[in-house]
Each structure stands twice: as structure tokens, then as C-alpha cells.
Amino acid sequence: MLKTLFYWHKKFPVWKQISVFSSATLVSLNFWITPVIGDPFRQENQIEIGEKTEAAFQAMFEKGDYKQAQNYLKMAESEDMDEPLVYAMISSLYYLDENWELLKLYAEKTIEAGENLIEINPVRGNIYAATGHFLEGGYIVSTEGPLKGAPKALEKLQEVFSHFEAAERINSSDPELNLLKGYMDLMLAVNLPFFDPAKAIETLEEKAYPEHLVYRGLALAYRDLDDLKNALEYIDKTISKVPENPEVRYLKAQILVSQAKDKNNDLSLRKKARKHFNIALAKSNQMPRRLVAQIFFEHCKNLNNIDQGKRPCDPMRDEIRDGLGTWGPSELPVIN
DSSP states (O other): OHHHHHHHHHHOGGGOOOOOOOOSOOOOOOOSSOOTTSOSSOSSSOOOOOHHHHHHHHHHHTSOOHHHHHHHHHHHHHHOTTOHHHHHHHHHHHHHTTOHHHHHHHHHHHHHHHHHHTTTOHHHHHHHHHHHHHHHHHHHHHHHOHHHHHHHHHHHHHHHHHHHHHHHHHOTTOHHHHHHHHHHHHHHHHHOTTSOHHHHHHHHHHHOOOHHHHHHHHHHHHHHTTOHHHHHHHHHHHHHHOTTOHHHHHHHHHHHHHHHHHTTSOHHHHHHHHHHHHHHHTTGGGSBHHHHHHHHHHHHHHHHHHHTOOOOHHHHHHHHHTSSSSBOOSSOOOOO
16 A cells, blocks of 8 residues: 555656555554544544554554554454455555565455445445555566566556546545545656646645645655655655654655755765664664665665765675564664
8 A cells, every 4th residue: 555655666666656555655654633533534524444453554654663563453454354454554564575475465355345345435445446456566566577567567557547536436535535546646647747746746735634644745756756845845744743753764864865966965964864864773673674774775875975985785785684584673784
């Protein structure tokens, strides 16, 4: 879901986003305003999604604590069996762990749960049927490659659009619909010339919720559109809402590094980026190992630019990435 959207661009430029339920997305989901009955997407006409599902969403997207989110999702899978959001988030975690067969299994479960929900709640049912097909597209591209898998993935994209259009015909102002569709449209607009990023940005700004995911999506979009001034503005808004999330600190570091490159390797900006890389890496044991490896690698390269060092960033990254277990290590390689 959002985390998957957040990370497809790192491996396959045609899906470049917005680094899904990455979170990126989709994807790192306690809100400042917590709906009474556990709906993170709506302030009015709220829909109960289940206590454990809500807790998983909060852990993943507010705290960036994937390990805690996974624990909640294990409970939610047996307690909230009819809630497709559960399967979408589980599938996204398997995407980050590059467990392709379990990604596919839970994408199928997302579609099934979404389709079963259509009779009761056609808006949400269609949202998650669309999401499941999108996740299946991620499986296809991941296992077959971007060239061979592209035709099949595009067929899946037609299924995605069909379900989103069905949801829009019923309630085009639904915040959950506009959050997920807004992220997806921005991802496509960054890569395909016939998609309009301005319309996708407007959808997020005016119709989507919660705010911290809206701001985060806009920061990612503006980063990928090379509008670093707006990217920095929106990542600062995101941090004001979810200051404990290590992934948003990582995103701010990325934006600052890009600004430094645009300003002839401005060391003051690189030093600011170093601060945010360090804040993110301080919580390495709650994030997936591969994500930690990437953050560490970019941090290492940034340090080499600050002091003209020759740190061996590649092997240190590989040491983290190829270690045992799903989660990042508590102790990272020594970087002097």
C-alpha cells in the first residue's frame, strides 16, 4: 500500500514515487487528532477498522516502528479478518523484506477482502480491491523485472483505475480514497508525461487525510519533481506532526543533500542533513534491515562529502543489508 508506493521508485524508476504503506507506504503508518472509534482517515462519518489494525497503522505511519506494527498486524489478522487494510499493510511489509511470494499471497487477500467489502461499503471495498491489484503489480515487476513485467503490470493498473473510478462515482470526496489515489497519481505523474502532478497535488491538499501523510506525500512528490523549496516546506510540516518517525527525518536529510548538490556542495546543508541521518539511524532496530542499510549508505556518502573522507560505504551498507533477521541492527558499523 503506501509503503509499497514509497519504495517502488528505489528499484524500478517506472514506478518512481513517492518513496507506499513505504510508505512508503505506502507502507514508516497515536495521531494528534485520534478519531474516537479508530478511523485514521476520517474526522466525520468515521468507520471502525479494529483496535489492533488502528494500532498497527499508527505504529507504522506515525512512529515509523515497523517491528511494533508487525506485532499488531499478527493480532489483527485473527481479530479483524474482514478488514482489507490489515492485509494491505502485511503485504507492504513483505515487499520491504523482498519476500515476493508472501507479498503476492497478501495482495490476493487484500483483493478478496476488498471485493467482499463492496456490498457493505462500496467505497472502501473498491479502494482496497484497487490497492490489492496495485500490490500484485508490485509483485510482477519485482519478480519479472521492469521490462518483461511492464505489460502485465499495466494490465493490473487498469484494474486499479477501474476500482478507484467506481469508488469516486459513489463519494469522490472520501479522504481515504483521495489519500491512496493521490499518492498513486503523484507516482505516475513523476514518470509519465500524460499524468498531471498539479491535479494529484490538489487532490492530496484538499481531500485527503491524515495531515501528516498528506504532507509527507507532498514532500516526496516535490522532491521527485526537483522542487526542493516546497519539498523542504512540506517535510518540515510532516516533522511537526510526527517528530518521532525516523523515516521523515531520513526524507529531510535526502532533501537537504539534494539542496547541497544544487548549491555547489554547500557544507552547511550537508551538516544539517547529517543531523537528520543520525536521528533516523538512532532507531535502526525498529526499521527493516534493507531500509536501514540504505539510510546508512547515504549517511556515509554525505560524510565523505563533508570531510573529503574515504569511508568504504558500500561494504558497510552490505554488512547491514546481508545480516540476519528482518530488522535493522541496534549497533551499526563504526563510521569515523
